[in-house]
Structure formats: C-alpha cells, structure tokens
Amino acid sequence: MSAIKPLEAVARDRVGKGAARAVRRQGNVPAVIYGGGKDPQAIAIDLIRTRTLIYAGGFKTTVFEIDAGGKKTRAIPRDFQLDPVSGVPLHVDFLRIVAGQTVTVEVPVHFEHEDAAPGIKKMGGTLNISKHTLELEVAPDQIPDAIVVDLTGREIGDAIHVSDIKIPAGTYTGEPTDSIANIVPPTVLGAEVEAEEAAIAEAQSTEAAEEKAEEEAETSDKGDEKKSDDKE
Template structure:
C-alpha cells in the first residue's frame, strides 16, 4: 500500500469568508477532521502536496498520515469538494480512524484481461463494465489500494458479479453482507446487436421523455 503524508495547520479563522480568503492565498485548502469520538478540528492543508496526491487513484482508498501542527493523525478521505468549473479543490473532509476498528470504504475496481477476453476476441462480443469501485468493510491495515477482476475467460452471454471478486482476507463486500440478492452484476459480454438494440431503446426513451 502506498504511503501518503500531508501537512496541515489548525484553522483559527472560520466561516465561508475565511475559507474563501484561505483559498486565494494559493498555499492551503480548507478542510476538517472528524470521527473517533473526538471533536471536529478545522484545518488548512498544504495545497501543493494535496494537489499532487489527488492525482493518484490510490489516495482515495488509502490511510493518510496527516501532520497537524506536529501531531500525526491517521485519516481517510470522506469527501473532496471541487470548484464547479475551475480545476480547484475547495474543501476536504478527513475521517479519523482506529486501527482496531473496521471501516467502510469504496475501493477502485480494475478490470484485467480485457484484450484477451474470449467473448470479445473470439466471439465478437461487447464488454460492458457496470462498476468502477466496490464498497468493502475491513480493518484499516487490510485496506487494499484496488481490487481486480479478470475477464479473460468471460464469454458472450455471461456475467461476473460482486461474488466473483476476490477480496483480501478479513474484508467483506458491504452489498453482499445484506444477502445474496444484492450480488450485483459487475461486468458482462453481450452480442453487438443486443448492445445496439439496448442503445436504440435508451435513445428512444430519451426522445419520448423530451417530447413530453
């Protein structure tokens, strides 16, 4: 697992106006730390290191060491707010973690074996990916950077579900913890004509809705 470290300072000047002024300095991004039965702590995070970290997919599903005025806290990202049309981060929420308690996180799903997929390569099918991340529950020390699902053997007309994803030991799918009827489809391969028909039907429904 990659190690991410960020520096931050406690924010004394609070409110929307203060946050706006802070962002204009180009040095910090306003944020807050909460959880672990402690009072929320408003912080301002070092902007250059944060902007570098957010470009890494693993950042969003990793334990982050946040150095706040010389004191380290173990946190994960709970929310990251961006400007509606400018490439700017406007606020970040961190959740404190307890290494002995399970946490729930959305972990990226990497689909592997696409180029070798039987249904696409040999049967002229179309691959459809219905999920890009999976919500899991595990101890922080078992949190993976990402999960993998190999589709190389997937044939036309077949589907892989949540239950087909191998999870790290001690981890569980949040959806599957609610029962087998929550075993959602993750990826499938269909024949091109079926895929085209579905797209045409969706387009027709959109046109009807617009006409109404």
C-alpha cells in the same frame, strides 16, 4: 494495499466562511479532521498538493499521516468539495483512524486479460460493466488499491457476480449476487447505439424543421408588413 502517505498541514485557530476564504486566498485548502472520540481539528493543506492528490485517483481510499505543527494524525478523506466551475478543491473532510475500527470505502474494479476471453477476442463480444467500484467495509490499513476481475475464459453470455471474484480484504456491503459485468453479443450494444443515434438524428431533424418554419413565418410576416407600408 495502499501505502500511508504523508501530508503536511497547518493548524487553524479560526473557522467559518470568512476564515475559510482567507485560507484559500493564501493558496491553501481548509480542511477538518474529525471522529475518533476527539474534538474536530481545523487545518489547512496546500492547494496544489491537494488538487494533485484528488485528481490522481484513489484519494478517498488513501490513509494519510497528517502533520500539523509536529502533531501527526492518521486519517482518511471522507468527502471533499470542488468549485463547480473551475474544479479547484474548496474543502476536505478527514476521518481519524482509530485502532480496531473499520471504514466504508469505494474501491475501483479493474478488469484484466480481455485477450484471453473468447467471447471478446474471438466472438467480438463487448464487456458490459455494471459496477466500476465496490463498497467495502475494511480496516484502514487493509484497503485494496483495486479489485481485480480475471476475464480469462469468459464467453458471450457470461455474467460476473460479486460471489465469483476474490475480494482481497474487507467485506462487501451489498449482496453476493450483485452483478459486476457481463459479456454481451456485438449486436446488442450495436443496436442500442444505432437506436440512440437514430433518435438523436430524428430530434435534430425535427428541431431544424421547426426552426426553418419559424424563419419562414418571420419572413412572411415581414413581407406582409412591407406590402402594407407600400400601400400606405
């Protein structure tokens, strides 16, 4: 289970776009803690710390103990915004943790023991993953770091469904029959890749031919203009 992480913050008195811009100019990220039957609390958190946490992975499945001026609040990130160009964090929304409540989170799926899967190791099959995360409804202090799928003994043609694996805690929000992955013959994905590469090559060839035709037409037009000028 993910450990609770401390997070230093500063309480904010002002909110709004102007106040948020001022916070960012100071090297911080504006954030809000909401939920739990209490009024929203506006805070600011360090930009470098926030960026590190987000890009390290698992940010939205981690419970933080946020210390804003000595007032500590346990909360989990619900959403965050990044600058579309620079990727710098612009805003974070936190949800207060209340005793007895559950939260809905996306937990990553990890696959292990590929070497022990005959369909992959011996037959050259490929693991085709359809779900990289599973959405769970779980108590905040029971959020798994990951859901592990053991591939030992898996053969080509085997399909792995949610019902085939053990979920450490919480309840999966989808159906037990939902597919997580399957092992396909090496020629299946190979044929798809070859078809895609052929389509790309054909498109590039067509585009090149069109460009060449346009260039020849422009050259021809210029030649006709020059002949006309010479006659004059």
